[in-house]
Amino acid sequence: MKFIQQLAASILNYRDRIAFHINGVDYTYAQFLYKIEGIRGSIRSQIPDDEKLIGLVTHDDLESYAAILALWFEAKAYVPVNPKNPAERNLQVFRQTDTSFVLDSKPDGSLNQFELINTAELGDESDLSVLKPVEDPSKDLAYILFTSGTTGLPKGVPITYSNMQGLVDAIDADEPFNLAPDDRCLQMFELTFDFSVVAYLFPLLAGAGIYTIPQDAIKYLYIFKLIKEQRLSVLTMVPSIINYLRPYFGEINAPSVRYCSFGGGALHFDLAKEWSNCLPNCQIFNYYGPTEFTVYSGYYPYHKETANKSYNGIISTGSPLKNVHYLVADENNKEVSDGITGELCLGGIQLTPGYWKNPERNKKVFFNYEKNGEIIKYYRTGDLCFKDEAGDFMYVGRADFQVKIRGYRVELAEIEYHVKNVMKQKVNVVAIDVLNRLENAELALAFESNNFEIDYIMDYLKEQMPPYMIPSHIEFIAEFPHSLNGKIDRKKLRTYFKL
Structure with a gap:
């Protein structure tokens, strides 16, 4: 090469x-x-x-x-x-x-x-x-x-x-x-x-x-x-x-x-x-x-x-590089209109041949789709986004960060946005779903900080979101767990909540 x-x-x-x-x-x-x-x-x-x-x-x-x-x-x-x-x-x-x-x-x-x-x-x-x-x-x-x-x-x-x-x-x-x-x-x-x-x-x-x-x-x-x-x-x-x-x-x-x-x-x-x-x-x-x-x-x-x-x-994820194909698709692998949220799918020369010795997973996340007269192999990223009128792609959240609370679909990124919008302290905050003793999902907030007063945050959230989107569990954690590569380990973070 x-x-x-x-x-x-x-x-x-x-x-x-x-x-x-x-x-x-x-x-x-x-x-x-x-x-x-x-x-x-x-x-x-x-x-x-x-x-x-x-x-x-x-x-x-x-x-x-x-x-x-x-x-x-x-x-x-x-x-x-x-x-x-x-x-x-x-x-x-x-x-x-x-x-x-x-x-x-x-x-x-x-x-x-x-x-x-x-x-x-x-x-x-x-x-x-x-x-x-x-x-x-x-x-x-x-x-x-x-x-x-x-x-x-x-x-x-x-x-x-x-x-x-x-x-x-x-x-x-x-x-x-x-x-x-x-x-x-x-x-x-x-x-x-x-x-x-x-x-x-x-x-x-x-x-x-x-x-x-x-x-x-x-x-x-x-x-x-x-x-x-x-x-x-x-x-x-x-x-x-x-x-x-x-x-x-x-x-x-x-x-x-x-x-x-x-x-x-x-x-x-x-x-x-x-x-x-x-x-x-x-x-x-x-x-x-x-x-x-x-x-x-x-x-x-x-x-x-x-x-x-x-x-x-x-911040927006912008637009694709040279020879990269973006497709915002619904659950049936069909392209949605601009401005509509769907799952971002990627196609082009940089796409992996497929997961190693994992045909079952490959069937779930790879598909062929005809666009502009060309059949392209796409990969479902699990990232939700929409394409704006100028052709930039706006990140909405992870498909697996989209949780169901009492039957409602909730975007965890939206909760984090509202918290950060009103929070006076400059600390990390993560919204996650945790399971109660009945194995039902509930919403939780984790702050990377010592304890501080959050009543004003909760009051603000109640003003901005419906009741089912209000977190019911709060934890203050001195230091969030991270993977070796610096990402917040959300799976481990859930273990800090004792329901």
Whole structure:
């Protein structure tokens, strides 16, 4: 694929520049190349050509990133697991992919049943003036990421090289976003999370520097440190992280930042506005896209000086990227009219071939639909939205965040909007559904704060919403539970409510 050749050229062209800043240590592209070629040598000598899915234990180190590119240059795919996850969960991932070989820079003995390659011991002392990837992998797999599944088993999302080329082409065609070799780019994501792909791929294509977060660090504090001390210029973040930075907004003035991209969660207008004031020279983008569609499918540019589109206080997800098809559909997979809420469905070259060995799930979420004389395969995202008169898509909420209370359908995002609209305190608030002793759903509010008076909030809600939409359970929680990738863990949050 073209992007594979571009990666090879970039690594050679910028040999003397900083490729990674990891735990306070700088590594050049030449050092990166040394590791890549050493790992490639072991792949070629130890792994058969027909073994395409290779396990990768992810760490915050140069070897983990080098392993990814080494596998790509050998037309293989990486299957990442987090060493902090339960061992059984990681084994489930490798069992589903029939993995035999695992790359690991810090083997601890827990995966000795596999053929382990210790990447920390590998390097290539030979001539590194030439970097030649193998033949075009085309529709071969580039990676498989596993997310939580409804059956209790992790759910695999395979992404092909063609999917990735579609993403690169779409971003390249978008003029407002262009990285340069001088950029210093934040990479805050664990390598099992899809946003990590854009956080390392596009900087590497540009010969830019990548600044990572140590796995044991407090993410938001380390990001604060990197922005200030390393003068980062490109930030890729989830919105929940800057909620934690909010107490420091008065101290943050980062003129070095020129791009800040959000994704992986709803971006609230008030938060975007306050954060924008900390970044005087920055363009802010609200990207949208699920793992199943190779990270990004579209975006909305936040406007510092003019009005911004939002719905229930959430910034618009904007419009699709090049060669991406959006369809707002009803429960029968039929397109609804503009202005009508439905489920957002995505089609195009970036779409995964389907969930790994999961035909039942594939039947539920993928469908073919004829539009403008063309039959397109679509994926149902589970996100509710509507298309406005200008062609922008407005986020309404998750289909699975749409709950039934006493037979009424309730949008949890609407409750959160009204609470935030009146709340005097600047704290996180989440509306969720909880089950009472009779297994009936009731509404609850969780505030990430010490106790404070909320009578005025409840009075306001009673003025704005019908009785069945008024939360009946309240909890004040010092710190919300989060996933490894910074998202609020709503499932765990429910356990704080004792009904």
